[in-house]
Amino acid sequence: MPTMTLCIGLPGSGKSFKAAKLAEKTNAKIFSTDDYWFLNDPTVYAFDFKKIKEAHRWNQERTEREMERGERDVIIDNTNLTNWERAVYLALAEEYGYDVDIAVSDAPWAFDPEECAARNTHGVPLSVIENMLRKMEAPEFYGILENA
Numbered sequence: 001m002p003t004m005t006l007c008i009g010l011p012g013s014g015k016s017f018k019a020a021k022l023a024e025k026t027n028a029k030i031f032s033t034d035d036y037w038f039l040n041d042p043t044v045y046a047f048d049f050k051k052i053k054e055a056h057r058w059n060q061e062r063t064e065r066e067m068e069r070g071e072r073d074v075i076i077d078n079t080n081l082t083n084w085e086r087a088v089y090l091a092l093a094e095e096y097g098y099d100v101d102i103a104v105s106d107a108p109w110a111f112d113p114e115e116c117a118a119r120n121t122h123g124v125p126l127s128v129i130e131n132m133l134r135k136m137e138a139p140e141f142y143g144i145l146e147n148a
Contacts, residue, residue, distance in 0.1 A: 001097060001098070001099050002067075002070055002071075002072060002073050002074070002096075002097070002098050002099070003026075003028075003073045003074075003098060003099045003100070003101055004067075004073070004074050004075075004076065004089065004092070004093045004098040004099070004100050004101070005019075005022060005028065005073070005074070005075045005076070005100075005101045005102070005103050006076050006080050006086055006089060006090075006100060006101070006102055006103065006139070007019050007075060007076060007077045007078065007080060007103045007104075007105070008079070008080045008081065008102060008103070008104045008105065008139060009079060009080075009081075009104060009105030009110055010079065010081070010105070010110065010111070010113070010116045010120075010129055010132055010133060010136075011079065011116060011120035011122060011124040011129060011132075012109075012115070012116035012117060012118070012119035012120030012121070012124070012129070013105035013107060013109070013110040013111070013116050013119075014105045014106070014107035014109075014110060014119075015077060015079070015103070015105045016032070016034075016077050017107075018103055018105060018106070018107075019032075019075045019077040019103065022075055022103060023075055026073050027072065027073070028072060028073035028074055028075045029066060029072055029073070029074055029075070030074075030075045030077050031059055031062060031063045031066070031074055031075065031076055031077065032059065032076075032077040032078060033055050033056050033058075033059040033078050034077075034078075034122070035059070036051075036054075036055035036058050036059065037055065045121075045122055047122060056078075059078070060088050060089070060092070063076065063089065063092060064092055064096075067092055067093075067095075067096040067098060068096065070096060070097070074098070075103075076089050079132065081132055081135060081136045081137065082135055082136070082137045083137050083139070086139065102139050104139075111133065113126055113129045113130045113133055114126060116129050117129050
């Protein structure tokens with residue numbers, strides 16, 4: 001059965017590094033909403049908060065297209081900090097018969113907002129990362145707390 005791995009972590013916490021390592025091991029395809037911001041120029045990260053919903057929908061749709069084929073494992077490399085952020089991907093996993101694994105950032109600084117702010121490559125400010133950490137929820141799927 002194919003597997004969906006949901007990466008969970010703050011910007012700068014090492015989650016994309018972890019996703020890349022997992023993809024190397026499993027030959028999974030990585031899906032990240034961040035890719036949307038590189039569509040016009042693969043060398044320039046052109047974030048526009050006004051398009052955040054569009055970017056997430058774009059990533060969800062391309063993930064679903066891959067899952068419809070059912071040929072490979074997928075990795076969702078987004079922050080996925082709250083259960084509502086994970087809900088669309090979990091519904092896709094259920095619909096297409098994917099097992100779900102969790103990959104929480106485990107770098108020594110993964111929950112240190114100052115270090116994450118210094119390390120993140122997209123310029124997310126410390127105040128935003130601190131707010132994200134406050135909102136972070138333990139992953140719950142279908143009423144069962146999963147082992148992170």
